[in-house]
Amino acid sequence: MEIETQIALERIKKKITPGYSYSIDVGPGWYQIVIDCDRELSAIDPDYTVQQIKEKYGGLRYYFSRSKSNAYDETFKKMCDVVDKYEDLASRTCEVTGGPGVLMVSSGWYKTVDPNSEHSEGFTAVE
Numbered sequence: 001m002e003i004e005t006q007i008a009l010e011r012i013k014k015k016i017t018p019g020y021s022y023s024i025d026v027g028p029g030w031y032q033i034v035i036d037c038d039r040e041l042s043a044i045d046p047d048y049t050v051q052q053i054k055e056k057y058g059g060l061r062y063y064f065s066r067s068k069s070n071a072y073d074e075t076f077k078k079m080c081d082v083v084d085k086y087e088d089l090a091s092r093t094c095e096v097t098g099g100p101g102v103l104m105v106s107s108g109w110y111k112t113v114d115p116n117s118e119h120s121e122g123f124t125a126v127e
Helices: 003-013 028-044 074-090
Strands: 049-056 059-065 102-106 109-113
Touching (some): 028 059, 028 074, 059 074
Antiparallel strands (some): 102 109
């Protein structure tokens, strides 16, 4: 992993709310997506906090809180739109390589990977 990526991920980890796991639980193919999402969220609310960033059912889940209020307002809506954009991007991006990917399944286990790579062995594309 490049040093710039490591530094960016560590910066994001410092935003994790105490009591939550101090980790970003996604594959390396999604690191840049997470970093870009954080960059946009920080431009809206520099002091926002993270609860979790993880893969679930083959998709990116980015859980956050605003710094000033949890009330639903235009700022919160903008932040949710940013997260939606990057979660959607991850749904089309291989979690391993960062290239194009599709949602695949094997025995109830979902992941988004390149269907033509060794990472998809034993998996079939979800229609």
